[in-house]
Amino acid sequence: QSALTQPASVSGSPGQSITVPCTGTASDVGDYNFVSWYQQHPDKGPKLIIYDVSKRPSGVSYRFSGSKSGNTASLTISGLQADDEADYYCSSYRSSSAYVVFGGGTKLTVL
Amino acid sequence: EVQLVESGGGLIQPGGSLRLSCAASGFNVRSNYMSWVRQAPGKGLEWVSVIYSGGGTYYADSVKVRFTISRDNSKNTLYLQMNSLRADDTAVYYCARGVGFGAFYFDYWGQGSLVTVSS
Numbered sequence: 001q002s003a004l005t006q007p008a009s010v011s012g013s014p015g016q017s018i019t020v021p022c023t024g025t026a027s028d029v030g031d032y033n034f035v036s037w038y039q040q041h042p043d044k045g046p047k048l049i050i051y052d053v054s055k056r057p058s059g060v061s062y063r064f065s066g067s068k069s070g071n072t073a074s075l076t077i078s079g080l081q082a083d084d085e086a087d088y089y090c091s092s093y094r095s096s097s098a099y100v101v102f103g104g105g106t107k108l109t110v111l
Numbered sequence: 112e113v114q115l116v117e118s119g120g121g122l123i124q125p126g127g128s129l130r131l132s133c134a135a136s137g138f139n140v141r142s143n144y145m146s147w148v149r150q151a152p153g154k155g156l157e158w159v160s161v162i163y164s165g166g167g168t169y170y171a172d173s174v175k176v177r178f179t180i181s182r183d184n185s186k187n188t189l190y191l192q193m194n195s196l197r198a199d200d201t202a203v204y205y206c207a208r209g210v211g212f213g214a215f216y217f218d219y220w221g222q223g224s225l226v227t228v229s230s
Contacts, residue, residue, distance in 0.1 A: 034212070034216075036215070036216045038156075038217075044222070045220030045223060046156065046205070046217070048216055051210075052211065057218065089155060089156050093215045097171070099161060099169060099215070100215050101158070102157065103155060104154070104155040
């Protein structure tokens with residue numbers, strides 16, 4: 001069982017928007033803004049796409065955005081493209097472990 | 112160009128030991144927080160260990176005492192010594208560079224090294 005909870009899968013059609021929720025607790029997502037998101041294509045290492053809840057690293061498309069409300073963080077991908085099909089993981093600092101925890105991952109299928 | 116290349120994975124029997132290496136280029140490991148993150152087959156990511164720029168180390172409870180993270184500044188290489196391996200240590204192990212406040216984010220990752228613990 002992963003530390004942060006994500007849906008196993010989401011899907012959307014090209015051009016649509018989808019949102020991936022990531023639910024934690026008051027010891028991680030709820031109390032800290034150290035939330036990040038990673039994209040992982042098959043047989044590849046993860047790629048950082050969101051950090052500090054809503055900031056995008058240089059070179060990451062504006063179509064990726066992040067937000068947080070209470071104990072739940074969310075990743076939104078707008079204007080879905082075929083190459084967005086991948087696994088997405090959230091991560092947060094957790095005070096009880098004094099380092100980071102990850103979600104179980106969400107598989108995005110672009111129909 | 113920043114690059115991380117892991118090596119040293121393989122098939123090992125339960126109770127055995129293995130050392131993973133992560134050769135870095137394009138930056139100095141000694142000046143950064145470097146972590147190991149693993150991914151069991153078909154599962155999510157799990158942070159394993161970090162070595163701080165000052166040399167301090169920290170471990171996930173699941174590997175504490177059994178695993179040791181270290182680095183060789185002259186070789187610009189990160190290591191993970193894994194002892195008393197168990198079946199549930201089977202995973203792809205990634206090295207990653209930490210960035211941001213507390214280095215809680217990982218901006219560069221290697222391609223991963225598969226460790227399979229089985230008799």
